[in-house]
Structures are given as structure tokens and as C-alpha cells.
Amino acid sequence: RKEVEQDPGPFNVPEGATVAFNCTYSNSASQSFFWYRQDCRKEPKLLMSVYSSGNEDGRFTAQLNRASQYISLLIRDSKLSDSATYLCVVNINSGYALNFGKGTSLLVTP
Amino acid sequence: ETGVTQSPTHLIKTRGQQVTLRCSSQSGHNTVSWYQQALGQGPQFIFQYYREEENGRGNFPPRFSGLQFPNYSSELNVNALELDDSALYLCASSPLWEGPTNEQFFGPGTRLTVL
Numbered sequence: 647r648k649e650v651e652q653d654p655g656p657f658n659v660p661e662g663a664t665v666a667f668n669c670t671y672s673n674s675a676s677q678s679f680f681w682y683r684q685d686c687r688k689e690p691k692l693l694m695s696v697y698s699s700g701n702e703d704g705r706f707t708a709q710l711n712r713a714s715q716y717i718s719l720l721i722r723d724s725k726l727s728d729s730a731t732y733l734c735v736v737n738i739n740s741g742y743a744l745n746f747g748k749g750t751s752l753l754v755t756p
Numbered sequence: 757e758t759g760v761t762q763s764p765t766h767l768i769k770t771r772g773q774q775v776t777l778r779c780s781s782q783s784g785h786n787t788v789s790w791y792q793q794a795l796g797q798g799p800q801f802i803f804q805y806y807r808e809e810e811n812g813r814g815n816f817p818p819r820f821s822g823l824q825f826p827n828y829s830s831e832l833n834v835n836a837l838e839l840d841d842s843a844l845y846l847c848a849s850s851p852l853w854e855g856p857t858n859e860q861f862f863g864p865g866t867r868l869t870v871l
Contacts, residue, residue: 650798689846689862690799733798742812743789744848744860746798 649673652734652747660755663724667750669717669734678737679710681719683730684749690733693719724754758783760849760863768869769837777832777866779847786851787811788830789860790822793844805830834868842870 652669659665671679679696694701696708696717707720717734734747761780769775781788787806791799801814805824819835828849834841844867848860 689864691862692859695859743801743804743814744791744799745801746791748796748798 648747649745650734650736650747652750654748654750656751656753658753658755659724661724661726663754664720664722665724665752666721667719667732667734667752669719669747671715671717671734671736671745673736673738673745674712674715676715676736676738679708679717680735680737680744681706681708681717682733682735682746684733685730690746693732721752724752726754726756728752729754760785760847760861762845762847762863762866764866765864766867766869768871770871771837771839773837773870774833774835775837775868777834777845777847777868779830779832779849779863781828781830781847781849782861784851785849785861786828787849788824788828789848789850790830790832791846791848792816792841793846793865794840795843799846802832837870839870842868844868 650671681693682690683693684690696710700709705722709718731749731751733749736745763778789804790802793799802816803813804811808824821833824830844865846865847863850860
């Protein structure tokens with residue numbers, strides 16, 4: 647079983663839609679959780695960290711359920727510029743190896 | 757502040773050859789990690805260097821090796837290249853460990869093609 651699992655999509659949504667991505671992780675000792683964004687043929691960039699209490703950054707909301715080992719990302723009012731691959735990332739030891747999911751592809755259409 | 761840089765951007769090699777990829781960490785960052793990203797997959801951790809020592813390794817064979825220099829830059833060496841080594845190789849640097857949300861900053865990657 648992979649350590650981090652995501653629905654690969656693709657998700658095709660119209661501008662203005664709300665879209666949710668889910669992710670599960672297998673190692674209960676995981677300490678840190680992130681969502682990264684990767685544009686086509688570019689490097690991954692941190693979108694947001696995910697905290698147990700849930701956190702929001704503008705149109706983006708991340709949730710963590712440690713009991714279910716489940717992470718989510720909600721994007722409201724989708725923009726064309728949100729089209730990218732969203733990578734769920736788990737870190738077992740602080741500052742150490744990042745474990746990436748396969749990524750979920752999002753295409754926002756006019 | 758200069759970000760993470762990698763060289764070369766693209767590389768074509770043949771099976772059995774050896775390759776060296778280079779990474780310069782972001783200013784003030786002393787930890788460098790290397791990842792391999794095959795097409796359609798998420799990045800996979802190869803190893804990490806901290807204070808010029810290997811600080812952990814993923815599930816990669818010994819023909820993947822690395823170095824970190826006193827200025828914190830790093831090299832990834834791959835011997836006896838195989839077709840499956842074709843991938844985007846990403847370098848990420850991070851500052852002194854600051855806690856659970858320590859961010860790793862990625863370079864643009866080196867795209868390696870093995871023929």
C-alpha cells in the first residue's frame with residue numbers, strides 16, 4: 647500500500663466551481679501535512695500547510711483528520727489559473743523526507 | 757535572495773553511462789534533499805544531506821549517490837544508468853530545522869532522458 651494515496655483525477659470543472667480533493671496516508675506517526683501545487687513541467691511549490699484545526703488561505707481550505715488519516719483541500723470559486731496538479735504531502739519527521747502522493751490533476755475551463 | 761538552482765536543465769544519456777546533477781541551495785539553507793519524479797508520478801525521496809553527511813535515504817539502490825559541499829551545494833550521481841532512470845530530478849533545500857512545518861523549496865529540476 648502506498649504511503650500517500652490520492653485520486654489522480656483529472657477533475658474538469660468550470661470557472662467559479664467548488665472542487666474538493668481527498669488524500670489518505672498510511673503512517674500514523676506522520677507529523678506534518680502539506681498541499682503542494684505543480685504546474686506542467688515545473689517544480690512543486692508549497693500551496694499550504696495543513697493543521698489539525700483546519701486552516702484557510704483565501705479561496706483554499708485544508709482539513710486534517712488524524713483519526714481517519716485523511717487530508718482534504720477545498721478550492722472555492724475556481725479560476726483558470728488554478729489549473730495544475732495538486733500534490734498531497736506527508737512528512738514523518740520534521741525537516742526530513744517528504745512523502746508525495748501521485749497528484750490530482752485539475753483543469754478549470756471557461 | 758537567490759532561489760534553488762539546478763544544472764543542467766536537460767540531459768540525454770545512454771544506458772550504462774554515468775551522470776552528475778548539480779544543485780545550489782537557497783541562501784541560508786543547509787539541508788538539501790533530492791527527489792526523482794517519473795512521468796505521471798509524485799516525487800520520490802532519494803536522499804537528504806545535512807552538514808555534508810547523508811541524513812537519510814529512500815528506497816533507491818547504491819548506484820544513486822550524492823555529495824554536499826561546505827557551501828551547502830550538492831551533487832547527485834547515478835551510475836550504470838537504466839531506462840527507468842528517465843525522470844525529472846528535483847533538488848529541494850530547507851533552512852535550519854524550525855519545527856514540523858519546515859518548508860522545502862524546490863529547484864526547477866533536471867530532466868534526464870536515458871536512451
